[in-house]
Every structure is written in C-alpha cells, then in structure tokens.
Amino acid sequence: MEAVYTQGVWMAESLQQRTRSNEHFWLVVTHMGDPKAAFLLVFPFTYFISKRAGVAVLWVAAISEWLNLVFKWLLFGERPFWWIGESRLFVNKQPKVHQFSSTCETGPGSPSGHAMVTAAVWWVVVSSLGSFLYSRTRSIVLSSLPYLFYVVILVAVGISRVFILAHFPHQVIAGSLTGLFLGNVLSHRVPEGRPLLFFFSFSTGLLLSALILHVGLQQLGIDLSWSIYLAKKWCSRAEWIRLDTVPFSSLTRDCGALLGLGLAQYWKPGGWSLPWAPRALSLAISSMGLYHVNRLPLPVQPQGLFYCLFFVKFVLVPQIVMVFVPGLVHFFTHKKKKD
Incomplete structure (x- = not known):
C-alpha cells in the first residue's frame, strides 16, 4: 500500500497547486458531502417533495454511515494529512500541501464516509427523480439527466476530499462504489x-453491536483510538480537532x-x-x-454527556x-382557510 499512498499524496499536491483558486469551492463541496448534511439538508428538502423519498434518505443515511464506521474499524486506513x-x-x-479546518478528521480513512454516504443518499434522490421524469415524459434522455448530476456530485465530493488531504483517491473510489450499492439495496427496504x-x-x-465490536477488537489487542492519536499529533491546529468527527x-x-x-411516524x-405552498x-x-439545532453548543466534557446530547439532537431532527x-403550518393555514 505504500506505493498507493505515495501516489495519492503527489496527486493531492498536484490538485492543490492546480486548483488553488478554487479552494473555497472545494471546501463548500466537502461540507455539502459531509454525512451530517444528509440528515440536516437532503432529508428535509426531499421529505417535503416526497414523503417516502424523504424517509428513505434518512434511513439510507443512517445505515450507510453506521456501516462506514464498521468498515473503518475493520479496514483501518491511513489519512494523507x-x-x-x-x-x-x-x-x-x-510535498507542498497544506491543511484546512475540515482536514483533521479523527476516524480511520478507509472507506471515505463522505463519498459513501453521499453516494448512498443521492442515489435515492436521483433514482426517484429519474423514475418520476420517465413516468411523466417517457423520455430516456430527460430521465437520465439526474444520473448525470449524480456522477458530477460524486466526482466533486471525491476531489474535494483528496484536495483537503482527508482521503487518498482509492478510499474515495471505494466509498463511492460501496455507497452506490447500499443506496440501490436499502432504497427498496424503507421501513x-x-x-x-x-x-x-x-x-x-x-x-x-457497534459497542460489542469495539470491545471485541480491543480484547484482540487492537487499539481503535490510534487514528485519534495520529490526528491530534499531525493536525496543523489543535482547534481543528472536533469531537463530532x-x-x-x-x-x-x-x-x-x-x-x-420511529417516534415521528408514531406521533403522526x-x-x-399539505399543499405545495405550505x-x-x-x-x-x-x-x-x-440550522439552530445543529449550532447548539454541547459540552465536550465529560464525553459521555456530549454523546448523550448529540444523540438527543438527532432524535429531534425527524420530529x-x-x-x-x-403540524404548526397546518394549524395556521387550516385556521386561515376556515376563517
């Protein structure tokens, strides 16, 4: 793997030098490809267009990110930085490369979580849109446009991850292919x-199951905190190490x-x-x-409290x-019509 890693570093150097003027663009793309964006951006946008597609996005995002965590624990994987x-x-x-505020993620590098979750989640979106367009127009060309957009998204997210030194190219490719498979499989099994x-x-x-796997690997002598140690050691700035990574x-x-x-479907x-305007x-x-829920500051010590509050924060997202x-919009718009 040494030769693969080395070539990946030189590719990142070339990418940074040739596209330095597009630095802001790549940083925006890598933020949009963050698994968190699937929950906070893609899910609500999709849900208010199609309820089933929205539920599928949330379902696929959660399962694919969980599997990515398991794969990372089992495959390890270095990060360029x-x-x-x-x-x-x-x-x-x-190499003439530099880090960014999004570079210093603390988990292992293989496969890329950004690429994997993006590929899985956006497959749900573009396949639903493609099917809708074909049912309305019967045009293969028009219904294939969402899939072209899908490829562009994956390529852009992959390049952004290599650009900021968060991943090697082969990790991005592995994540994209795995996410494509998961999106195709999980979208047909929406609960x-x-x-x-x-x-x-x-x-x-x-x-x-994740905790049992973690304990089991530790019992085998595998220290799963190795990546956190290396991230803290080699990150350019200490404040770029965040607990939410x-x-x-x-x-x-x-x-x-x-x-x-589950709670959201239980309550309602x-x-x-709702009509389109509401x-x-x-x-x-x-x-x-x-946006405001995501920005709520959480105490980082003790870490157990941070994880509990982080859990509650994402329980609230579907609610x-x-x-x-x-429900609030329905109450006011319904009342207005009644008046």
Missing part, C-alpha cells in the same frame, strides 16, 4: 409504517436519527398532508430550525421535519 509525517518517506522532498418498537430495537441493536459521534447520530424516525402516522413554508422553517413544523 498524518501519513505524510508518519511514513517518513518525504524527509528529503516534502414505512413500522411500529415504534421496530425502530427502538433497530437503533438499540446498531448501538450495542470522532467515530462514536457518527454512531450516536445514526442511532438517534433512526429512533427519531402518514405525516401531515410545504415550501414548512421546508423553510424546518431548515432554519435544524422537527415530520411532526412539529408541518
């Missing part, structure tokens, strides 16, 4: 109309979102039926609500999008 220093292969000729007990059991099962943060996010999805089975208003209000905001 720390491997450059750890490998000691560039003592005589240091609509399932009881709350299903979601509670599923969320608890994911949490416990630690693997357990993604685990609590996924379990919280799934439990929240089938969701609120849907657009609900989307705008939901987006503002999720805001599926129950609270559309």
Whole structure:
C-alpha cells in the first residue's frame, strides 16, 4: 500500500497547486458531502417533495454511515494529512500541501464516509427523480439527466476530499462504489409504517453491536483510538480537532436519527398532508430550525454527556421535519382557510 499512498499524496499536491483558486469551492463541496448534511439538508428538502423519498434518505443515511464506521474499524486506513509525517518517506522532498479546518478528521480513512454516504443518499434522490421524469415524459434522455448530476456530485465530493488531504483517491473510489450499492439495496427496504418498537430495537441493536465490536477488537489487542492519536499529533491546529468527527459521534447520530424516525411516524402516522405552498413554508422553517439545532453548543466534557446530547439532537431532527413544523403550518393555514 505504500506505493498507493505515495501516489495519492503527489496527486493531492498536484490538485492543490492546480486548483488553488478554487479552494473555497472545494471546501463548500466537502461540507455539502459531509454525512451530517444528509440528515440536516437532503432529508428535509426531499421529505417535503416526497414523503417516502424523504424517509428513505434518512434511513439510507443512517445505515450507510453506521456501516462506514464498521468498515473503518475493520479496514483501518491511513489519512494523507498524518501519513505524510508518519511514513517518513518525504524527509528529503516534502510535498507542498497544506491543511484546512475540515482536514483533521479523527476516524480511520478507509472507506471515505463522505463519498459513501453521499453516494448512498443521492442515489435515492436521483433514482426517484429519474423514475418520476420517465413516468411523466417517457423520455430516456430527460430521465437520465439526474444520473448525470449524480456522477458530477460524486466526482466533486471525491476531489474535494483528496484536495483537503482527508482521503487518498482509492478510499474515495471505494466509498463511492460501496455507497452506490447500499443506496440501490436499502432504497427498496424503507421501513414505512413500522411500529415504534421496530425502530427502538433497530437503533438499540446498531448501538450495542457497534459497542460489542469495539470491545471485541480491543480484547484482540487492537487499539481503535490510534487514528485519534495520529490526528491530534499531525493536525496543523489543535482547534481543528472536533469531537463530532470522532467515530462514536457518527454512531450516536445514526442511532438517534433512526429512533427519531420511529417516534415521528408514531406521533403522526402518514405525516401531515399539505399543499405545495405550505410545504415550501414548512421546508423553510424546518431548515432554519435544524440550522439552530445543529449550532447548539454541547459540552465536550465529560464525553459521555456530549454523546448523550448529540444523540438527543438527532432524535429531534425527524420530529422537527415530520411532526412539529408541518403540524404548526397546518394549524395556521387550516385556521386561515376556515376563517
């Protein structure tokens, strides 16, 4: 793998030098490809267009990110920003690269979570849109446009991850292919109309199975905190190391979102039926609500409290999008029509 990693570093150097003027663009793309964006941006946008597609997005995002965590624990995988220093292969000729605030993620690098979750989630979106366009127009050309957009998204997210030294190219490719497969499989198994007990059991099962795997690997002598140590050692700035990039943060996010999805369907089975104008208003209000929920500062010590509050934060996400905001909009718009 040493030759693969080395070539990846030189590719990142070339990419940074040739596209330095597009630095802001790549940083925006990598933020849009963050798994968190699937929960906070793609899910509400999709839900208010198609309820089933929205539920599918949340379901696929949670399962694919959980699987990405498991793959990372099992496959390890270096990250460029720390491997450059750890490998000691560039003592005589240091690559001319620099880090960014999004570079210093603390989990292992393989496969890329950004690429994997983006590929899985956006497959749900573009396949639904493609099917809709074909059913309305019967045009293969028009219905294939969403898939072209899908390829552009994956390529852009992949390049952005290599550009900021978060991943090697082969990790991005592996994540994209795995996400494509998962999106295709999981989108046909959306848990609509399932009881709350299903979601509670599923969320608890994911949490416990990940913890058991973690403990089991530690019992085998595998220190799963190795990547956190290297990230702290080689990150350019200490403040770029954030607790919400630690693997357990993604685990609590996924379990919280799934439990929240079950609660939302329990409180309001089938969701609120709204015309297009109230849907657009609900989307705008939901987006503002999720923005402020995401920005809520959480105490980083003790870490157990941080993870609990992080879990609660993502339990609230489906409640805001599926129950609270559309219910409030329905109440006021219905009352106005009645008056």
